[in-house]
Amino acid sequence: MASVKQFQVTFDCAEPERVARFWCEVLGYVVPPPPEGFATWDDFDRSLPPERQGSAFACIDPSGVGPRLYFQRVPEGKVVKNRVHLDVRVGAGLVGEERLARLEDECARLVALGAVRVRLLPADGVDESCIVMRDIEGNEFDLD
Numbered sequence: 001m002a003s004v005k006q007f008q009v010t011f012d013c014a015e016p017e018r019v020a021r022f023w024c025e026v027l028g029y030v031v032p033p034p035p036e037g038f039a040t041w042d043d044f045d046r047s048l049p050p051e052r053q054g055s056a057f058a059c060i061d062p063s064g065v066g067p068r069l070y071f072q073r074v075p076e077g078k079v080v081k082n083r084v085h086l087d088v089r090v091g092a093g094l095v096g097e098e099r100l101a102r103l104e105d106e107c108a109r110l111v112a113l114g115a116v117r118v119r120l121l122p123a124d125g126v127d128e129s130c131i132v133m134r135d136i137e138g139n140e141f142d143l144d
Contacts, residue, residue: 008058008068009086012078013137016057016071017041022136023069025113026088029059078138087130087144095128103131103143110143 013019024030031041038044045053055073060066090106091099107117110133118132118140131143 006067008070010070010072011139012074013071013139014073014077015137016054016073019135019137020057020059020069020071022113022115023071024059026110026115026135027059027066027069028062029066029069030062032058032060082140085139086141088141089144091128091130091144096123099123100129103129106143107131107133 011019011023020031034041034044038047041057048055056071058068058070060068088106091102094102103120107115111117114136116134116138118134121127121130121132121142123129128144133141133143135141
């Protein structure tokens with residue numbers, strides 16, 4: 001029988017630390033401690049060659065259950081819809097108006113952090129409602 005593999009989710013972006021800190025706020029993730037021998041991530045970053053400074057950042061689930069999120073700087077901007085996106089499960093187990101209220105509350109919190117609301121996908125008899133959003137660099141995600 002095959003063993004379950006750990007994985008991380010990698011985001012291409014222009015400003016890795018800024019996007020990572022946004023997702024920390026969205027998910028309740030934290031920035032991991034800096035590498036051994038460095039008091040802060042800024043100290044570590046300054047130790048890198050100039051062309052690598054600010055090129056990557058990560059955040060982790062403090063409980064150790066969720067995947068690590070890794071953000072890497074790329075030269076090109078986002079030009080098409082994501083082929084993979086995160087569903088942020090804030091309404092799990094809720095239906096109808098109670099679910100919509102929970103989604104709307106979380107949407108308002110994330111808009112205050114810089115996210116953009118794209119549209120509400122209302123319940124259709126098969127799937128419950130969700131809200132399509134974009135993070136601070138335009139990456140799509142759903143509030144589900």
